[in-house]
Amino acid sequence: xxxFEPKIVAFCCRYCAYTAADLAGSMRLQYSPNIRVVEMPCSxxxxxxxxxxxxEKGVDGVYIAGCNLGDCHFLxxxxxxxxxxxxxxxxxxxxxxxxxxxxxxxxxxxEGTKFAQVANEMTERIRQLGPSPLNKNAAGNAxxxxxxxx
Amino acid sequence: MIVAQQKPVSEIAQMISDCKKVLFxxxxxxxxxxxxxxxxxxxxxxxxxxxxxxxxxxxxxxxxFTCTRQCDPEYIVGIDNLVKDVDAIVSLACGVGVQYLxxxxxxxxxxxALDTKFIGGSVVxxxxxxxxxxxxxxxxxxxxxxxxIIRCSKSILNGPCGGSQHGKCEVDKxxxxxxxxxxxxxxxxxxxxxxxxxxxxxxxxxxRDGGPRKAIREDVxxxx
Ligand code: SF4
Ligand code: SF4
Numbered sequence: 100x101x102x103f104e105p106k107i108v109a110f111c112c113r114y115c116a117y118t119a120a121d122l123a124g125s126m127r128l129q130y131s132p133n134i135r136v137v138e139m140p141c142s143x144x145x146x147x148x149x150x151x152x153x154x155e156k157g158v159d160g161v162y163i164a165g166c167n168l169g170d171c172h173f174l175x176x177x178x179x180x181x182x183x184x185x186x187x188x189x190x191x192x193x194x195x196x197x198x199x200x201x202x203x204x205x206x207x208x209x210e211g212t213k214f215a216q217v218a219n220e221m222t223e224r225i226r227q228l229g230p231s232p233l234n235k236n237a238a239g240n241a242x243x244x245x246x247x248x249x
Numbered sequence: 250m251i252v253a254q255q256k257p258v259s260e261i262a263q264m265i266s267d268c269k270k271v272l273f274x275x276x277x278x279x280x281x282x283x284x285x286x287x288x289x290x291x292x293x294x295x296x297x298x299x300x301x302x303x304x305x306x307x308x309x310x311x312x313x314f315t316c317t318r319q320c321d322p323e324y325i326v327g328i329d330n331l332v333k334d335v336d337a338i339v340s341l342a343c344g345v346g347v348q349y350l351x352x353x354x355x356x357x358x359x360x361x362a363l364d365t366k367f368i369g370g371s372v373v374x375x376x377x378x379x380x381x382x383x384x385x386x387x388x389x390x391x392x393x394x395x396x397x398i399i400r401c402s403k404s405i406l407n408g409p410c411g412g413s414q415h416g417k418c419e420v421d422k423x424x425x426x427x428x429x430x431x432x433x434x435x436x437x438x439x440x441x442x443x444x445x446x447x448x449x450x451x452x453x454x455x456x457r458d459g460g461p462r463k464a465i466r467e468d469v470x471x472x473x
Pocket of ligand 2: 420
């Protein structure tokens, strides 16, 4: 059976992680192709509901990447994002999907290597966890829908 | 405003565990302001329970809507078509909204997603504080704008009691003694003599002791 290839959505702040992604590209760095980057005006624009609906669509993991503490373009957006991520992790634990499928990372604009490292680290973590039970395209889940237990 | 807080997701999910189609109904009034039952919270709760149910192989069809207010009949008549096909309504309003829904939709299972806590206001974003005990006959003009009914742990009207220590209440060192606050403010206003006035016994029949209350303004009532 081929190795499970997770689908991960990375909500990236325009002023840091998104720029770092560009830098990683210019540096010709290889990083996990499993991530789908969504540009955000600030990591602080992330909302509880957006994270949950992303999981509902069947992605296996989500992370929010923002500036280092003290470096936020809007002063405290990253601090707010960290708190919201913690709150949604609690919800994910409570409903059984597991908070470890969600994370917040600091990725400064100048660190293309950190961007690649985070993408790889999250991909590895989600690969270990296996597909999200909401991911209808994952092999194991398709079987489960057909009435078999994994 | 009325301040409420959401019950644990698992508790709400339990109330509707045998329902297949549910309307999650938010309220754009007080509970939106105290971030417990507005449009965002309604979407988050519906999403969380939908995921939980999918993981339990008991999928839930959940729709969401947020009324202007659930405590005014005018605003809930408009949702008849949303309610028609559902097995249950999860109300994210205060206890008033839940009851208005239960009265209008007699054949529907209506459950509360929130615990209605108190009447109060916000201190900072994310923190709310109880300020009024709904006693039915306000006495703030006699107590320097500080409510002894709800902010004094014993609701006494002639405090402070012997448990007042360095401005704090004996029930909790983080709770200000309301009567110390009242005394300090009246002194600052030069109105300590007001505290010396003998007051008649408070008429608690105007509060909950008189049973459920009504407020009437006949001049604005619309005759049929
Ligand atoms: S005196 Fe009565 S009405 Fe006035 S704030 Fe206190 S409880 Fe509320
Ligand atoms: S210490 Fe103050 S607030 Fe506490 S019960 Fe006594 S009078 Fe009320």
